[in-house]
Amino acid sequence: MKPLLTLGPVLFNWPPEKLRDFYFEVADEAPVDVVHVGEVTCYKRMPFFAPHLAEVVDRLVAGGKEVVLSSLALISNEREMSAMRELVAGADRPVEINDIGLGRLVAGRPHVVGPFINVYNEATLGYLARRGALRVCLPVELPAASLAALGRLSAVPLETLAFGRVALAVSARCFHARAHGLHKDNCQFICAGDADGLVMRTLDDEPLFAINGTQTLSYTCLNLAGEIEALRGMGISAFRLMPLDRDMVAVSRLFRDLLERRIAGAEAVARLQGLMPDMAFSNGFHRGVEGMRFAPSTAPGPA
Numbered sequence: 001m002k003p004l005l006t007l008g009p010v011l012f013n014w015p016p017e018k019l020r021d022f023y024f025e026v027a028d029e030a031p032v033d034v035v036h037v038g039e040v041t042c043y044k045r046m047p048f049f050a051p052h053l054a055e056v057v058d059r060l061v062a063g064g065k066e067v068v069l070s071s072l073a074l075i076s077n078e079r080e081m082s083a084m085r086e087l088v089a090g091a092d093r094p095v096e097i098n099d100i101g102l103g104r105l106v107a108g109r110p111h112v113v114g115p116f117i118n119v120y121n122e123a124t125l126g127y128l129a130r131r132g133a134l135r136v137c138l139p140v141e142l143p144a145a146s147l148a149a150l151g152r153l154s155a156v157p158l159e160t161l162a163f164g165r166v167a168l169a170v171s172a173r174c175f176h177a178r179a180h181g182l183h184k185d186n187c188q189f190i191c192a193g194d195a196d197g198l199v200m201r202t203l204d205d206e207p208l209f210a211i212n213g214t215q216t217l218s219y220t221c222l223n224l225a226g227e228i229e230a231l232r233g234m235g236i237s238a239f240r241l242m243p244l245d246r247d248m249v250a251v252s253r254l255f256r257d258l259l260e261r262r263i264a265g266a267e268a269v270a271r272l273q274g275l276m277p278d279m280a281f282s283n284g285f286h287r288g289v290e291g292m293r294f295a296p297s298t299a300p301g302p303a
Contacts, residue, residue, distance in 0.1 A: 003259045004238040005252065006034040006159065009070040009096075011041050011167065011212055011242065013191040020052040022243070027056075027063030029249045031256040032241070035060050036096055038070035038087070040116075042174075042213045043080045044187070057093075066093075073098040073116040074214065076172045094134060107131045115139050115161055115240075116170065120146070122153040129156040137240060140166045140222065143288035144230070151235025160231060162224040163251060163272075164242025165197060168209070168291075169216040176213045195245035207280075208292075220282035220292050223272060226265035227286055228258045246276055266296065 007026060010019060026035060037056060039046045060067050069091050075081050081101070088095055088105045095106055098116040113119065113128055113136040120142070128136055137159040138147065151158055176198060177187035191198070197210030197217050210217040221244070224231065228239065239259070241251060254271055257263045263271075272281070284293035 001157070001237050003232060004033045005031065005255055005259055006238050006240045007032045007036060007248070007252065008161070008164065008240045008242040009036040009038055009040045011215065011217070012195055012197065012245070013042070013045055013189060013213065014195060015192065016048045016052055019049055020056055023056045024059055025249060027059040027065060030252040032065065032252050034066045034068060034238070036068045036070045038096070040070050040073050040098055041215055043072060043083060046083065068094050068096050068112050070096040070114065071098055071102055073167065074170045074172065075099045075101050103131065110134050113137065116167065122150060125150060125154045125156055135159050135238060137161065141285045141291065144227070144234070144286050145288070147231065147236060148234040154235065157237045158235060159238035159240055160224070160236050161222055162228065162239040162241060162255065164222055164244055165210055165217045166222050166242060167215045167217055171214050174214050175211045175216065179211060218282065218291065220280045220294070221276070222283065223269060223281035223294065224283055224286060225255065225258060225268035225272060226296060227283065228255070228265060250275055269296065
């Protein structure tokens with residue numbers, strides 16, 4: 001199976017015009033196969049981008065991309081559930097579910113299972129396949145041994161996160177608002193001031209997490225560029241890049257070169273470090289150690 005390069009949904013509260021232009025650039029220049037569009041983090045952000053959604057989808061499709069409509073990672077009240085029902089009912093393309101509560105709404109129709117849903121064993125994968133899942137993006141905390149075991153047994157194509165800040169926890173409480181002395185209902189959309197999340201530090205002033213509304217993200221940037229060849233051998237067939245306020249076209253080109261075996265993983269890692277010298281990378285979850293750690297790959301490059 002030809003591997004897919006996918007672009008995950010933007011998790012951050014970017015201005016709607018910036019978000020629209022980002023997707024236009026992706027449509028025209030990024031060598032990705034699948035693009036996820038939709039609000040995952042906060043229901044209150046949804047109305048701002050809604051006027052641009054149709055033209056963004058049209059532009060992406062014209063650019064040869066498959067479009068998936070992503071949904072909220074945490075549905076906490078009837079208002080949010082109603083919005084998700086409308087999303088599913090009106091969708092003319094696959095929806096990505098990130099809260100298992102949407103499972104019954106998409107059962108029997110093609111959909112994608114996102115990384116916010118805990119999928120840890122082959123029985124769950126079999127259940128999701130029977131319900132109509134086209135692809136399952138596995139949780140970021142699964143180590144390589146677990147990915148390999150699931151890859152051998154899965155009845156549905158598997159995807160893994162390969163780049164970007166990743167969500168470690170989701171809460172009904174908005175930490176971003178709380179950090180500024182605000183309440184969730186009167187947040188003043190303060191999260192818009194942090195394009196890649198608000199960095200949270202320890203008492204020793206070491207960066208540890210990034211806060212994005214209701215999400216606690218990794219401070220480090222997941223980087224599995226050095227693991228792509230091994231992951232393909234494990235049966236992983238799709239690799240997801242999570243958008244940052246960086247040159248995602250350049251990032252996607254590097255990963256495309258990896259998937260086409262034009263460059264080796266070590267070279268891709270070095271180039272990514274050159275693209276974003278201020279960003280700390282991590283692959284600890286994949287290695288079965290602390291998630292924030294990064295160890296260079298010892299895997300051989302393409303033949």
